Amino acid sequence: MFRNQNYIGGQWIETDEQMDVYNPADGKKIGSVPKAGKEEAKQAVDAAAKAFPAWSRRTANERGDLLRRWHQLIEEHTEELARIMTTEQGKPLQEAAGEIAYANSFVAWYAEEGKRVYGETIPGSSNRQRIIVTKQPVGVVAAITPWNFPASMITRKVAPALAAGCTVVIKPSSETPFTAIKLVELAEEAGIPAGVINIVTGSSSDISSVWQEDSRVRKLSFTGSTKVGKQLMAGAAANVKKISLELGGHAPFIVTNQADLDQAAAGLVSSKFRNGGQTCVCANRVYVQEEVADQFASKFAERVKQLKVGNGLEAGVDIGPLINQDAVDKVVKQIKDAVEKGGTILAGGQVLSELGSHYIEPTVLVNVTDDMECMNEETFGPLAPITTFATIDEAVERANDSPYGLAAYVFTQNLGEAVHIAEALEYGIVGVNDPVPSTAQAPFGGFKESGLGREGGHYGMEEFLEVKYISLGL
Ligand SMILES: NC(=O)C1=CN([C@@H]2O[C@H](COP(=O)(O)OP(=O)(O)OC[C@H]3O[C@@H](n4cnc5c(N)ncnc54)[C@H](OP(=O)(O)O)[C@@H]3O)[C@@H](O)[C@H]2O)C=CC1
Numbered sequence: 001m002f003r004n005q006n007y008i009g010g011q012w013i014e015t016d017e018q019m020d021v022y023n024p025a026d027g028k029k030i031g032s033v034p035k036a037g038k039e040e041a042k043q044a045v046d047a048a049a050k051a052f053p054a055w056s057r058r059t060a061n062e063r064g065d066l067l068r069r070w071h072q073l074i075e076e077h078t079e080e081l082a083r084i085m086t087t088e089q090g091k092p093l094q095e096a097a098g099e100i101a102y103a104n105s106f107v108a109w110y111a112e113e114g115k116r117v118y119g120e121t122i123p124g125s126s127n128r129q130r131i132i133v134t135k136q137p138v139g140v141v142a143a144i145t146p147w148n149f150p151a152s153m154i155t156r157k158v159a160p161a162l163a164a165g166c167t168v169v170i171k172p173s174s175e176t177p178f179t180a181i182k183l184v185e186l187a188e189e190a191g192i193p194a195g196v197i198n199i200v201t202g203s204s205s206d207i208s209s210v211w212q213e214d215s216r217v218r219k220l221s222f223t224g225s226t227k228v229g230k231q232l233m234a235g236a237a238a239n240v241k242k243i244s245l246e247l248g249g250h251a252p253f254i255v256t257n258q259a260d261l262d263q264a265a266a267g268l269v270s271s272k273f274r275n276g277g278q279t280c281v282c283a284n285r286v287y288v289q290e291e292v293a294d295q296f297a298s299k300f301a302e303r304v305k306q307l308k309v310g311n312g313l314e315a316g317v318d319i320g321p322l323i324n325q326d327a328v329d330k331v332v333k334q335i336k337d338a339v340e341k342g343g344t345i346l347a348g349g350q351v352l353s354e355l356g357s358h359y360i361e362p363t364v365l366v367n368v369t370d371d372m373e374c375m376n377e378e379t380f381g382p383l384a385p386i387t388t389f390a391t392i393d394e395a396v397e398r399a400n401d402s403p404y405g406l407a408a409y410v411f412t413q414n415l416g417e418a419v420h421i422a423e424a425l426e427y428g429i430v431g432v433n434d435p436v437p438s439t440a441q442a443p444f445g446g447f448k449e450s451g452l453g454r455e456g457g458h459y460g461m462e463e464f465l466e467v468k469y470i471s472l473g474l
């Protein structure tokens with residue numbers, strides 16, 4: 001189940017040095033993967049560059065057929081992939097299977113979208129000129145992906161890249177390499193030619209420095225922390241690589257006095273506790289209009305108290321372990337800071353050490369103020385801080401007062417209010433009465449320090465295409 005090899009140029013390879021991978025549910029070693037470095041990173045680019053001419057010349061239909069075959073194999077292996085994911089990442093098995101379906105929806109969607117890479121003709125400046133605009137694949141693409149969505153962050157990059165005619169080199173997170181390796185194994189089985197997909201695991205700084213310096217890598221697509229995203233953006237300047245960044249978030253969740261409070265409370269549970277709160281679009285701070293705040297908080301806390309924390313492989317578990325000790329420490333520090341500054345715990349608040357080392361109760365805080373750490377930095381854990389507001393303008397201003405701009409949510413039954421707030425929020429994604437807006441055909445990405453570019457939909461395809469203008473003199 002846990003293949004411990006890298007895949008370069010159609011060959012499964014090993015390295016002398018290995019890197020251990022642990023199960024966050026019990027801290028036990030699951031296995032190890034190659035600790036690839038600069039040499040393997042270069043070999044992967046060599047393979048992808050060699051495969052590019054033939055792959056890019058295939059028709060979109062041919063590439064689509066292979067993507068559809070990959071899709072079919074991923075579907076057939078859903079259970080195995082989900083088990084691998086839960087074992088290395090911790091999310092409950094059912095949620096992991098949901099992520100595999102979500103990941104696979106990108107493969108299905110781009111298998112078709114590749115056929116719709118349309119160009120344009122534009123009236124010329126004279127009768128003797130014709131202007132033709134075509135689109136071509138950018139070339140070799142490097143994809144660096146995080147641990148929180150070990151499958152979908154790969155397919156959301158790789159499927160459009162391959163459909164566009166690009167070849168890819170992948171570096172998954174060192175915390176969750178096995179899901180990624182399995183996906184690549186299935187791509188090989190699907191008949192995707194040697195060199196078109198390559199994967200290396202190992203030192204992120206060594207591998208990414210080679211990819212940044214190599215001018216054959218024409219595009220870098222990264223999902224992860226804003227800190228690393230900024231480093232990669234600076235590095236991409238060396239040879240003016242195209243770059244897509246999907247970085248941190250700090251999503252505001254606004255509930256007005258016009259909301260259906262039961263719908264909003266259920267929505268907040270879905271948004272906040274997806275993947276135990278380790279999602280860059282998870283609600284991170286909750287703003288509730290004063291007159292409904294107490295009622296909302298108690299409805300929400302009642303739901304939160306029903307959530308079961310435990311090993312994701314056990315039936316009925318809603319929230320698994322966090323990815324590592326640093327993640328737990330960050331949540332604990334934010335709760336302590338809030339309580340010291342006057343916050344009150346309405347639900348949860350405890351580390352569940354009897355279950356293992358990375359478990360923490362889903363926690364609801366009230367009497368929250370804007371000076372608390374949880375209101376100013378991404379939590380990436382199961383903590384929901386609730387604060388109140390008086391007017392809509394105040395809510396919007398406080399929601400926008402952040403360097404981040406990925407996702408925001410508003411719950412209201414008043415259509416005019418919904419449109420006003422959605423338009424005023426400085427965020428790339430706004431869920432109006434919708435706590436989980438992500439879907440393959442829609443553009444996913446952020447304003448401000450949350451990133452650059454979009455993934456998903458036809459926007460996600462454009463990221464892997466160059467526009468070429470051909471001026472035809474007659
Ligand atoms: N937008 C999102 O979805 C995500 C946001 N985050 C945010 O970031 C915080 C920290 O998480 P963390 O896992 O440390 O995120 P990182 O940004 O460190 O890791 C994400 C990916 O980047 C790689 N990476 C790390 N350092 C470098 C580097 N110098 N050059 C190139 N690649 C690098 C990692 O590899 P390796 O694992 O080998 O180090 C991994 O593949 C989270 O708490 C959360 O706030 C984290 C993950 C996803």
Ligand SMILES: O=C(O)CCCC(=O)O
Pocket residue numbers: 148149153223246278279280281438444
């Ligand atoms: O960046 C993330 O945290 C993963 C994306 C989750 C989503 O697609 O909704």
